[in-house]
Amino acid sequence: MNKTTFYLVDDDDVYLFITKKILKMISPDITIREFTDGEEALDFFKENAFDDNIIPDVILLDLNMPYLDGWGFLNEMNKLHPDLARKTKIYIVTSSDNEEDLSSAENFKELAGYFVKPIERERLQELCESILSDK
Amino acid sequence: MVRKALLRFALLFFPLLIIALFWSNMQLKEQNNTLFMHEKGKLEQKTDLAVEFIKPIVSGVHFWSSFPFDSATDTSYSEKIIRFMEAMPNYDQFRILDTNGIEKLRLERNQEGKIIPSTIFQDKSDRYYFIESKKLTANEVYISKLDLNIEHGHLEFPFKPVFRCIAPIYDSEKVKIGVVIINYRAEQFIKMLSEHDKGSLFFITDHYGEFVSAPHDSAEFALQKGVKWSGMSSPVYQQVKALEEQKDTAFLANNEIWITTTIHLEEAYKTFVKSPSHNVQLVGNTSWKLTHYIPSSLLEQRNEPIYRGRMLFGTFAFIVLLVLSLVLANRDATKEKLHKRLNQSHQELKKAQTDLEEKYTDLKKVSEKLQTRNSQLREFNYLISHNIRAPITSISTLTDMYEDAKSMEEVHELNPKLKKITQTLSNLVEDLLQYVRILNADKIATKTLDLKEIIEESAALFIEATDQKTFVINTNLEAWNTITFSSIYLKSIIQNLISNAIKYRSHERDAYILFKTYKEKGVHKLEVVDNGIGIDLSKHGKDIFKLYKRFHKQASGKGMGLFIIKSQLEALNATIEIKSEKGVGTIFTITFNNIDNHE
Known part of the structure; x- marks a missing residue:
């Protein structure tokens, strides 16, 4: 189980494309799963509720999404997997450096960090290394 | 002020004057009467005097x-x-x-x-x-x-x-x-009998018609002297002559007093001298008529103190009351002026208060508007942070990637992405422009609109849905049907609502949308009810009216409708609320507040 798993939740496919590309450049072994909004990701978790293998190492979560936004996803996940945060590092990745969003983020203890887009390659590199070292 | 003073003066002075005149007239009468009685008594006593005079002789x-x-x-x-x-x-x-x-x-x-x-x-x-x-x-x-x-x-x-x-x-x-x-x-005797006050006239005549004593020497003993005196035909002498024929009399008339008394000497002597030792009997037929005439001039003269008092009182009252009236009028005028001034200040205060209240209301409205504006700004800020920044950062990253690209293959791979971002940005700019136009509209043209007409016009646009009888547009516009609003906005709002209701209708039942008007505390409200699939508000409540938020994947839509509805309503001081239950339907409630103050 050396493979690192990343879930990307974002409605911006250019972002998804770029992030995927960068992650593959960091390590071709990284498993990536994309969701175009919170609801889609949530549905996936619901469908595989009893499969521990689907729990990723990292979730990069966008805030502004059409059906279910980042906050909505976090709320719903809290109900579904209250202890998800112990296994998964959830990062907000958003283009917003809005005060409101930043202060809301502080209220979620489950969050591992908050990135403002564009997320640089170095950040992702560090992130991968810290995950590998944890393992 | 002077007129008022004079009126008050007249009201005080004239009644007082009348009372004073009445009173002084009473006094005059009383005085004349007293004089009359006094003189009458005096004349009656003259018989005694005559007898007393005669007795020793x-x-x-x-x-x-x-x-x-x-x-x-x-x-x-x-x-x-x-x-x-x-x-x-x-x-x-x-x-x-x-x-x-x-x-x-x-x-x-x-x-x-x-x-x-x-x-x-x-x-x-x-x-x-x-x-x-x-x-x-x-x-x-x-x-x-x-x-x-x-x-x-x-x-x-x-x-x-x-x-x-x-x-x-x-x-x-x-x-x-x-x-x-x-x-x-007899000089002394005559003098004694005819003794009278100065100014009055006294006559003594005997029963032969001779004047024994008269105010004029020429009249005295004129018969005996055999002289004719012209004064004898004067009214006073004529009156004396006339009274001589009559019994004793006394009267006060025309402000003159006439008193006559007859001395029957022999009879009087008999009556008054009744001593038993004195058995003298007076014989003869001696009688004198005494006439006392007090002319009006003398009465006037005697009454002069009363006249003077009356005059003095009148003058005094006149001056005092005039001064009093003027002082009172002056005081009244001052009071009135003060009252007027007080009233004026009161009015001014009242006006100031009204002004303040108006200003407060204005301020409140401005404050509400500002709050709306603020939340719109926040919204805008949010839009900018999320929807504009994201593609721009993507562009910068893509640009980096172009630079780092090691093969044409890689570059080709990036091209469609760049195109997509361009499209996204273009759409975004389009949408934002629509929004900003609403926000920026300084004067939105409003007029009185017929709601029924607008609904019918809008319904015509969805003819394919309504024609199949699977969707019905109902109205209940009895409470009110006309509203002052922007024609363009209201049409857009109605169309969006119908469009939503059709888009999110339930295929399990005959779908409908109902427009129902009512008034709550005089405020116009429009309720839009559908029996569509509904929205889970616990999940999406806070995002309902936000841009690019969508709540149902099965339907197409870019998440603009409700956002534009809300913006258009807010631009004209109206608000929208939502109640919804998944699988049952949705109720939008639009509240049309006064729009007189919008800018």
């Missing part, structure tokens, strides 16, 4: 009547009489006439007042007083009328008014030898 004559007279040569008799006469200054003559009327003894007072015996004896047998007295018996005394003395058949000059007191006289043998006559000078 009568006694004197009676004394000599009972004193025997024998001889005219008896000097002792003459001496006794002279001594007696000297003590009686008004005794003018003392005579004894024999039964034929020839003087037997004559003592008279000369110019120097000395009593001297006369040697010239006259025949008085034809004089009325001898004729009337020659039959007198013992204890009888006769008093003649008042007239001027006559000697030797001629009026004595200067005129000498006298009356004569006569009694029978006897000798020692008690044989009547004639009469004893005392001539009494």
Whole structure:
């Protein structure tokens, strides 16, 4: 189980494309799963509720999404997997450096960090290394 | 102010003046009456006075009547009489006439007042007083009328008014030898009888119509003198003459007083002198009428203090009341002015308060507007942070990637992404422009709109949905149908709502949308109800009216509709709320607040 798993939740496919590309450049072994909004990701978790293998190492979560936004996803996940945060590092990745969003983020203890887009390659590199070292 | 003062003055002064006049008139009447009674009493007492005056003279004559007279040569008799006469200054003559009327003894007072015996004896047998007295018996005394003395058949000059007191006289043998006559000078008697206040007129007439006493010397004894005086025909004398014919009278009329009283000397004497030792009887027919006339001029003169008092009071009251009225009017004016000023300040304060209230309302409206604006700005900020920044950062990353690209393959891979971002940005700019146009509209043209018409117009756009009878548009616009709003916005809102209702209808049942109007506390409300699939508000509630939020994957839509509806409503001070239940339907409630103040 050396493979690192990343879930990307974002409605911006250019972002998804770029992030995927960068992650593959960091390590071709990284498993990536994309969701175009919170609801889609949530549905996936619901469908595989009893499969521990689907729990990723990292979730990069966008805030502004059409059906279910980042906050909505976090709320719903809290109900579904209250202890998800112990296994998964959830990062907000958003283009917003809005005060409101930043202060809301502080209220979620489950969050591992908050990135403002564009997320640089170095950040992702560090992130991968810290995950590998944890393992 | 002056008019008011004069009015007040008149109201105070004239009643007071009338009372004062009334009162002073009463006083005048009272005073005149008192004077009248007083003068009447005084005149009635004159009979007593006359009797009192006569009494000693009568006694004197009676004394000599009972004193025997024998001889005219008896000097002792003459001496006794002279001594007696000297003590009686008004005794003018003392005579004894024999039964034929020839003087037997004559003592008279000369110019120097000395009593001297006369040697010239006259025949008085034809004089009325001898004729009337020659039959007198013992204890009888006769008093003649008042007239001027006559000697030797001629009026004595200067005129000498006298009356004569006569009694029978006897000798020692008690044989009547004639009469004893005392001539009494009547000036003092007349003066006493006619004594009166200065200014009034006093008359004494006898029953022959002779004026014994009158205000004018020419009138006195005019008959005896045989002179005609023109003044006798004057009204006053005529009135005296007229009253003479009548009984005693007293009246106060035309501000004049007339009082008459008659002295019946013999009767009065009988009444007043009732001593048992005194058995003298007065005979004759002597009577005088006393007339006292107090002319109006004298009454006026006597009443002058009252007139003066009245005048003084009037003047005093006039001045005091005038001053008082002016002072009061002045005070009233000051008071009124003060009151006016107070009222004015009150009005000003009230106006200021109203102004403040208006300003407060304005401020409140502005504040509400600002709050809306603020939340719109926040919204805008959010849009910028999320929706614009994201593609831009993507572009910068893509640009980096272009630079790092190691093969044409890689570059080709990037191209569609760049194109997509361009499209996204282009759409975004389009949408934002629409939004900003709503936000920025300074003056949105509003007019009175017929809601039913707008709904019908909008429904026509969805003819394909409604034609299949699977979707019905219902209205209940009884509460209100017209509203002042932007025509473009309202049409857009209605169209969006119908579009949503069709898009998110439930295929399990016949779908409908209902537009229902009602009023709540006078505020126009529009309820839009559908039986569509509904929205889970617990999940999406806070995002409902946000841009690019979508809640149902099965339907197409870019998440603009509700966002634009909300923005358009807010631009005209209206609000929208949502109630929804998944699988049951949705209720939108639009509240049209006053739009008079929008900018």
